[in-house]
Amino acid sequence: MSLSRSQKNSLFKFSCQAVTAISLLVLVVLLYHIMKEGFAYLNFDFLNHFPSRRPSRAGIKSALFGSLWIMGLTAMIAIPVGVCTALFLEEYTNRKNKWVKLVELNISNLAGVPSIVYGLLGLTVFVRFLGMDRSLIAGALTLSLLILPVIVVTTQGALRAVPDAIRYGAYALGARRYHVVFGQVLPAAIPGIMTGVILSMSRAIGESAPLIMVGALSFVAFTPESITDPFTVLPVQIYNWVGRPQEAFHGLAAAGIIVLLAVLFTFNIIAVFIREKFQRYKND
Amino acid sequence: MTELKDKDQQAIIQLKDLSIFYGDNQAVNKINLDFYKNKVTAIIGPSGCGKSTVLRSINRMNDFIDILHTKGEVVYENQNILDKNLDPTRLRRDIGMVFQRPNPFPKSIYNNIIWGPKINGFLKNPDELVEKSLRRAALWDEVKDRLHDSALGLSGGQQQRLCIARTVAMNPSVILMDEPCSALDPKATIRIENLIDELKDDYTILIVTHNMQQAARVSDYTAFLYEGELVEFGETDGLFTNPVEKQTEDYITGRFG
Ligand SMILES: Nc1ncnc2c1ncn2[C@@H]1O[C@H](COP(=O)(O)OP(=O)(O)O)[C@@H](O)[C@H]1O
Ligand SMILES: [Mg+2]
Numbered sequence: 001m002s003l004s005r006s007q008k009n010s011l012f013k014f015s016c017q018a019v020t021a022i023s024l025l026v027l028v029v030l031l032y033h034i035m036k037e038g039f040a041y042l043n044f045d046f047l048n049h050f051p052s053r054r055p056s057r058a059g060i061k062s063a064l065f066g067s068l069w070i071m072g073l074t075a076m077i078a079i080p081v082g083v084c085t086a087l088f089l090e091e092y093t094n095r096k097n098k099w100v101k102l103v104e105l106n107i108s109n110l111a112g113v114p115s116i117v118y119g120l121l122g123l124t125v126f127v128r129f130l131g132m133d134r135s136l137i138a139g140a141l142t143l144s145l146l147i148l149p150v151i152v153v154t155t156q157g158a159l160r161a162v163p164d165a166i167r168y169g170a171y172a173l174g175a176r177r178y179h180v181v182f183g184q185v186l187p188a189a190i191p192g193i194m195t196g197v198i199l200s201m202s203r204a205i206g207e208s209a210p211l212i213m214v215g216a217l218s219f220v221a222f223t224p225e226s227i228t229d230p231f232t233v234l235p236v237q238i239y240n241w242v243g244r245p246q247e248a249f250h251g252l253a254a255a256g257i258i259v260l261l262a263v264l265f266t267f268n269i270i271a272v273f274i275r276e277k278f279q280r281y282k283n284d
Numbered sequence: 285m286t287e288l289k290d291k292d293q294q295a296i297i298q299l300k301d302l303s304i305f306y307g308d309n310q311a312v313n314k315i316n317l318d319f320y321k322n323k324v325t326a327i328i329g330p331s332g333c334g335k336s337t338v339l340r341s342i343n344r345m346n347d348f349i350d351i352l353h354t355k356g357e358v359v360y361e362n363q364n365i366l367d368k369n370l371d372p373t374r375l376r377r378d379i380g381m382v383f384q385r386p387n388p389f390p391k392s393i394y395n396n397i398i399w400g401p402k403i404n405g406f407l408k409n410p411d412e413l414v415e416k417s418l419r420r421a422a423l424w425d426e427v428k429d430r431l432h433d434s435a436l437g438l439s440g441g442q443q444q445r446l447c448i449a450r451t452v453a454m455n456p457s458v459i460l461m462d463e464p465c466s467a468l469d470p471k472a473t474i475r476i477e478n479l480i481d482e483l484k485d486d487y488t489i490l491i492v493t494h495n496m497q498q499a500a501r502v503s504d505y506t507a508f509l510y511e512g513e514l515v516e517f518g519e520t521d522g523l524f525t526n527p528v529e530k531q532t533e534d535y536i537t538g539r540f541g
Contacts, residue, residue: 165387169447172345173400173454174377183403188390 038254046255050221051237055248060256063237065223066136066216067205067263070233073140074147074204079197081144082151083186089152090159091181104156111149118146119213127214134215137227142214143207147200154196158189187278194275198268205264208235234260293320296458296488297342301356304337304346311337313512314356319458319505324480324489326503326520328496330535334512335492336384339460342490343379344372360458377404380451382461386443388435388450393418393427396435396446400454413453421449422479441472448479452487459483461491465498477502496536500524508532 003011049059085107093100122142132138162185170180208216211233218240220232234256241253295318304312312334319325327335340346342358344365357364365375377400389396397414401407414431418424423445427438435446444464451459461480465473480489480502493499499506500520507517508531516523516532527533 163387165383165385166389168345168348169383169387169389170399171348171373172343172376172381172383173450174373174375174404175400176373176403179403183399184389 034254034257037251038256038258041251041255042258046252047259051219051240055246055252058241058249058252060234060237060252060259062220062223063232063234063256064259064263066220066231067233067260069136069224069227069231070140070143070211071201071205071263071267073136073227074143075197075201077140078144078147078151078200078204082148082196083155083193085148086152086155086159087181087186090156091177091185107149107152111153115146115207115210116213118142119210121145122210122214132228134217134230135228136224136231138214139211139216139231139233140227142210143204146207146210147204150200150203151193151196154199155189155193158192158196159185161192162188190278191275194271194278198271201267201271202264205260205267206235208233208239212236234263293323295319296321296360297490298359299338299356300359302338302341302358303355304334304341305353305355306349307351311512312341315509315514317507317514317517319488319490321488322484322486323504324484324491324502325505325507326499327490327492327507327509328494328499328535329509329515331494333509335494335509336462338509339381339462339490339492341366342458342460343376343381345376345381347372377454378456379458379460380454380456382444382447382451382459382464384463385467386440386447388438388443388446390434390436392432393435393438393446394431396450397453400450404454417449417453418446420452420483421445422475422482423449439472441468441475444468444472444476445479448476448483452483456487458488458490461489463492463494465493465495473498496524508535510535 046059047064048061049057050062051060052058089100089104095101119142122138122145126132126138126141127134132141166184166188167180170184175183215230216236217230217232218236220230224231238253238256238260241249241256244250297319299315299317302312302315302317303310315338327338329335337346337352341354342360342365346352346354354366356366358366360375360379363370365372389399391399394410394414397417398407398410401413402410407413415424415428418427423442426442427433427446435443438446444467448459448464465476468476477498480491483489484504491499491502503520505518506520506523508515508523508529510531516527516529518528523532524536527536
């Protein structure tokens, strides 16, 4: 049986819609399940209590604060370093240079390295060699390494998407490279950079393996006060609860997942807001 | 070459034995040419004859092409501006450029105008400068109510006038224009041509065009380039009505190009 072009077209369209619907359905089922199980446990006490052996008194406060600290620190380290690296590679080096090419190739490869390997690296370098112990800063540095490649690569893409005509227009007004890069190219690339930031931070917030590696604890009864304090994070706490035999802890784990999703969502909203603010001057 | 009627014209820019190479490929061959102060000089010639290459050498935009090198001199204010020790950013404040395709910055109309003066550290009265520059570029009336909207929302012709306005805001003495109307519709083209006529009171204008009617309409002097060589230079009226060289005649009567 042969199909006409328009039949093929609608068949293709239908398949795409079906696939989209299936993934959405899976998501909805998953969310429903979590909501159903966790909603009963979700209240202010849950947010404001430390973990406990008794489910009725257990809360997520230390993990929530730990995650917020880790996210904040990671963003503060990885975004500037990643963006500056990309700026340097794109705007200050000659793209045809073979060393630059080698560096770029390696950065893209790093993006595919499993997170546990970064955990191992963090344990060796930050925790042991630099003597940071099981601290927030060791965790944040490890996660920064993990997400740096993605930030660098997406930022490079965003910088490359800024037309050269903008650069030349700026130079023709007597601008120096510094002004061109920081006054024109970088602002024009921010929407694209934010996309990379959203992607990578979303990855970082859900990571547990590398943080367990560098010593995130599963039972922390205090909130961290400084970057040298020990910590735990939401995924580690959730994992810990899931592993307990009592039914009630599974409900707590589901509630923890809801909190994790809420944090992720809030973070993305902020990033999208920044992106839109800069997008205003793009196509119109 | 035609004898110039007014010999007392003051040359603001002089090309002396200017040759330009892309690698081994010579694009411009020993051009000698004077551009006169407060006049419009058109550079015409078929596509690929080296017009843009010559123009870009005058504000050192050729620096951005790795394989390019230059011989000879471009003299401006008693200096050879091709001198490697000369700071091209200073030069570009004085010699502005309008590009073939409008290239407004992805910022507001207002910020497009003030960006150049701001980074060069002489921005005093931004509101006044914005109004003055936009009026000068015959754009004020169309945009005065939306100065803080994105410049990318303007039409092509408006964008090009904005690019002229932002160049004017630098208060340059020379404005280089590389086929400024080639991406515009006829109506927008006429507006730019009228504008060029008004601007020459204050600025020296060098305009590259492959549109001969345009050269005839807007310029006082015309230089005809062919395959990297200067074939003929003279007052526009004379060159178009009474060309000396056979090649010029063939070109302006449309026999080639
Ligand atoms: N970036 C470049 N690299 C190599 N050759 C170039 C480059 N730009 C222009 N050329 C060559 O130089 C010659 C003159 O080009 P151009 O100045 O752009 O001509 P026009 O502006 O008169 O059309 C052409 O033969 C063109 O192929
Ligand atoms: Mg050209």
